[in-house]
Amino acid sequence: MTNSTPRICVVGGGPAGLTCARVLQGHGIEVTVYDADDSVDSRDPGGTLDLHADSGQIALADAGLLDAFMARARPEGQAKTRRDHHGTVLAEFTPGPGDEAAPEIDRGRLRRLLFDHLRPGTVRWGHRLVRATRTVHGGHRLEFADGTTVEADLVIGADGAWSKVRPLVSDATPRHLGVCFLDARFDEVDSRHPEVAGIVGAGHMFSNDNDGRAVILQRNGDGVVRGYIAFRAAPDWHVGAGVDLTDRESIRSHLTREFGHWSAVMRALIVRNDGDYVPRSFQALPAPLTWEHVPGVTLIGDAAHLMAPFGGHGANLAMLDGAELAHAVSRASGPDPATGLDEAVTRYESDMFARSGDLAVSSNEALLQFFATTDVPDLPPDPEQEHRDYLARAEAYRQERARRADERTDS
Known part of the structure; x- marks a missing residue:
């Protein structure tokens, strides 16, 4: 030096x-x-x-x-909505001017x-x-x-x-935190997926049940909503579940069963995405x-x-x-x-x-x-x-x- x-x-x-x-x-x-x-x-x-x-x-x-x-x-985008797995609103926040x-x-x-x-x-x-x-x-x-x-x-x-x-x-x-998720997206959400646009609003929507499952939706720019379908599982969960992660319909069939007790409105957030699911997991040092x-x-x-x-x-x-x-x-x-x-x-x-x-x-x-x-x-x-x-x-x-x-x- x-x-x-x-x-x-x-x-x-x-x-x-x-x-x-x-x-x-x-x-x-x-x-x-x-x-x-x-x-x-x-x-x-x-x-x-x-x-x-x-x-x-x-x-x-x-x-x-x-x-x-x-x-x-x-x-x-700071707006937030919390719903239960039936779609009932539990809490809402809308940012004020400024x-x-x-x-x-x-x-x-x-x-x-x-x-x-x-x-x-x-x-x-x-x-x-x-x-x-x-x-x-x-x-x-x-x-x-x-x-x-x-x-x-x-x-x-x-x-x-x-x-x-x-x-x-x-x-x-x-280390793995015991939670995995599938990253999904909805394109041109306001015109192609108005029901999703209505649920997510201008910011974020969080929903979970008492069985370790959740759906989180986030409004992005350019008319995109990204969704995260999350659940407690080991990183290799798909092996035991018999799910082919390269097959969109295989994943959807599995999610339909796993989230079967959720309302039809909320299940739509899980299985009507555009494109493929991307498997991810939560890690932390x-x-x-x-x-x-x-x-x-x-x-x-x-x-x-x-x-x-x-x-x-x-x-x-x-x-x-x-x-x-x-x-x-x-x-x-x-x-x-x-x-x-x-x-x-x-x-x-x-x-x-x-x-x-x-x-x-x-x-x-x-x-x-x-x-x-x-x-x-x-x-x-x-x-x-x-x-x-x-x-x-x-x-x-x-x-x-x-x-x-x-x-x-x-x-």
Whole structure:
């Protein structure tokens, strides 16, 4: 490493990695991002995200992109409806005018927004990391599937659940949470599936029974609703059930039997989707996860604290991780550049552990409670109170940042 230009590589071009790169560039720090995808939009990036005022939106503000995000976001997507498995409405929430505590945006649009605001050439697409190893000089070597290698003074693992960077700092691996789901979609929903459009409304619809089954629908952009048909099961559930996951009708027959006690209206949400079902499952890292600092490497996002999606904290924390790490790197100082960088990353990790640990635990517990096989009702959170909490925590976060900045100035 030279005195002024550490070689920084981010592995993973999702929201966490791209946010980190954008904020680093805002500080005038060079960075290269490596991602396995062929391009920014070469695959289905998944459904919609709600970006919270106390985390994801702070990261976007740090990246200078909050206004651009708000121009693309859907505040009306914060609406929520809870129904039982007969379709009876149990609870509803409609955001009021000016409520921007947690507006929605499609994952693909968020990724494109971040990518488009990086310097050309920052992201090297088509680079699937195979191995990361420590070099004799104290840095790390990244080996990619196409045979290319690079060395870096700081490797930032933003490569998700099955991170190839994580083994450098921890032997932790994701565990299955006992819940699987089938990802389905409804296209041109308002014209082709008006009954689905009516049930899901402008935002989200949640429904579950007391046998560990649930249906979650989310309004996305461009007239799409994505549905998640979820149930308690082992990852290989289809083997014992005799279901061919490549055969749509085989899956539908199975779901019709499994959800046979649901009303006809609610069963329509399960078997009238467009296209194929995509099998997925809920995974999480041990929580809270910490590790002893390893010089020259760190983790952000799901690579550091993969958690259940209940509460929507994963992507929000991931982006805040990326921004906070970039700020920490920018403040690295001292007569020895390597030592200063290492101390900055160590401080970031300490703060990140404190920020993510309890949320990971509570998110995982919330998922298990939602899919519990019990007659005790799982009461939904109060969205209005959640939104007030997001705003209050956002203000507290900004005040704490200002206090720390004043301390650094005084010292």
